[in-house]
Amino acid sequence: MSDAHGTHEGLAAEAARLDAADGLRAHRAAFDLDDGVVYLDGNSLGALPRAVAPRLADVVNRQWGRLLIRSWEESGWWTAPERVGDRIGRLVGAAPGQVVVGDSTSVNVFKAVVAAVRMAGDGRDEILVDAATFPTDGYIAASAARLTGCRIRAVPAPDLAAAAGPRTAVALVNHVDYRTGRLHDLPGTTAALHGAGALAVWDLCHSAGALPVGLDEHGVDLAVGCTYKYLNGGPGAPAYLYVRRDHQDRFDSPLPGWNSHADPFGLDPAYTPADGPARGRTGTPDILSLLALDAALDVWDDVSLDAVRAKSLALTDFFLRCVAALVPAGRVESVTPAAHAERGGQVSLRCPTGAAAVMAALAERGVVGDHRRPDVLRFGFAPLYTTFAGAERAARTLAEVL
Ligand SMILES: Cc1ncc(COP(=O)(O)O)c(C=O)c1O
Known part of the structure; x- marks a missing residue:
């Protein structure tokens, strides 16, 4: 035409x-892009930032190859989950000290939903889930419900605010619907859930890096997201977990691995949770992917x-x-x-x-x-x-x- x-x-x-x-x-x-191709799938796997390959070469050849075990301290490997978490925090409106990077989004959904039910307290035995959710969230929320003795109810995201009641512990919502691209009302839904005495867990997979999220500003309780879409962390890049600062002391992880211990190298048979975002860790961080993500995030520095x-x-x-x-x-x-x-x-x-x-x-x-x-x-x-x-x-x- x-x-x-x-x-x-x-x-x-x-x-x-x-x-x-x-x-x-x-x-x-x-970005390392093929100019002959129009790439419109960055909402599934982001493009490759040029900074990643040379940084990974250094991580592999020098940090791992030469420094070996010393790199946990000298190359900052041990603290990378929270350091990179703070960089993501800036992009989703979270002040430092509330985001930890690690595991997959699915695993972090599990941690967040179970911890939210535990925080919600007695008499709250209902988990609401966005009816059009990306399936992993629905599967995991259903399993979390079975484990915690809750019932689960699927509700269209725009109706969640009205659906929450005195027995609702938590609602798990996708900020942007993966299929339709619809953006849900994070401030309004979060406020309504709080009005009903429930917690809000947001899945930011399709919004982080695409739009301002404002986690702190809107009082979101917990959030999760992946880093391989708009954040360009690479295939299988580790996900992240946000726990609002004033919830951190009550965050009772259902996966309290040794990395989330207050003194991991004390190797104490008794579990004492770490303070702060490290409480959301599980096991040994996936350093190569984590540091590829760290390099990928450089492109956001002045954005x-x-x-x-x-x-x-x-x-x-x-x-x-x-x-x-x-x-x-x-x-x-x-x-x-x-x-x-x-x-x-x-x-x-x-x-x-x-x-x-x-x-x-x-x-x-x-x-x-x-x-x-x-x-x-x-x-x-x-x-x-x-x-x-x-x-x-x-x-x-x-x-x-x-
Ligand atoms: C909204 C949403 N949540 C969760 C996931 C799955 O995350 P993961 O494979 O990191 O567990 C995806 C993957 O595309 C997604 O779009």
């Missing part, structure tokens, strides 16, 4: 103007999350406009909310016919997103390295494929 001014040409020219005016554009150079959010919304607005202008009517329908207040960092298009084949054809033409069964095409817009020209090319290629 091309109108008199050339819809393609008009949108391409607009993309070029938007890219030229983009205050974050210099950050793209910090404001407000600027990231502004670009993210501009990118997704522009992509939606390109799709509306270029793709034949009726072939796809956005399931991502149009309202900025309800939109995360991705656009999900329902494609009733042949969604898997469409995504495969896009990939063959150098546009990489992903497909979620049965009929959702997901396009993630990581603001540090996605361009408006890439968004335009993705929509144009989608139109060609369809």
Whole structure:
């Protein structure tokens, strides 16, 4: 489709103007990207920051190869989970001393939900879970319920605030829905849960690095998230756990491994929990992945999350406009909310016919997103390295494929 001014040409020219005016554009150079590919899957596996390979080479060759066991102290390995945790804390609005990095998101969901039930106290025997949650959270919350003698109730995230009652211990909510890209109301839901005397555990996998989260500002109790999406930590990078400072003394981990002991090298048969975020640790940290993540986080040093959010919304607005202008009517329908207040960092298009084949054809033409069964095409817009020209090319290629 091309109108008199050339819809393609008009949108391409607009993309070029938007890219030229983009205050974050210099950050793209910090990533090792193939310029022939439009990578729109950073909401699943973030791109590779250039700083990672040389840092890991040093960690492997010098810290491990030469210093060997001395590196636990001399290279700061032992304290890395909290040090890197503070770097993530800045990105999710947590003051230092509340985030620890380690384990997977799934494991941290388990720790957070069980600890929240223990904190909620007697008479509170209900766990609420976001009905459209990423499945791991649902599976783990159900297991946590069985272990703690709670019942579990699945409730759509927007209804959680009204659903919490005097028996609710905790609600586990995804900040951004992985399938639709819908952003849930973290401040309002957290406040309503607190009003009912319950705790809020937020899963930040799809919001950290895409928008400001404000954990401290909104009084979130506990939060978890992965680091391999917008934070670019690499495949299988360790996850993180946030425990609000005034809850830390009452945080009773269901996985009290020796690394969370107050004196791990005392090797005491009796367990005494560490103070602070280290209480959320389990076993020996995964140092290679953790330090790859540490290097990956360098790209965020001078980045404001407000600027990231502004670009993210501009990118997704522009992509939606390109799709509306270029793709034949009726072939796809956005399931991502149009309202900025309800939109995360991705656009999900329902494609009733042949969604898997469409995504495969896009990939063959150098546009990489992903497909979620049965009929959702997901396009993630990581603001540090996605361009408006890439968004335009993705929509144009989608139109060609369809
Ligand atoms: C919202 C959400 N929670 C949890 C997970 C799974 O995390 P992990 O594999 O680190 O346990 C994912 C993975 O994509 C996710 O999107």
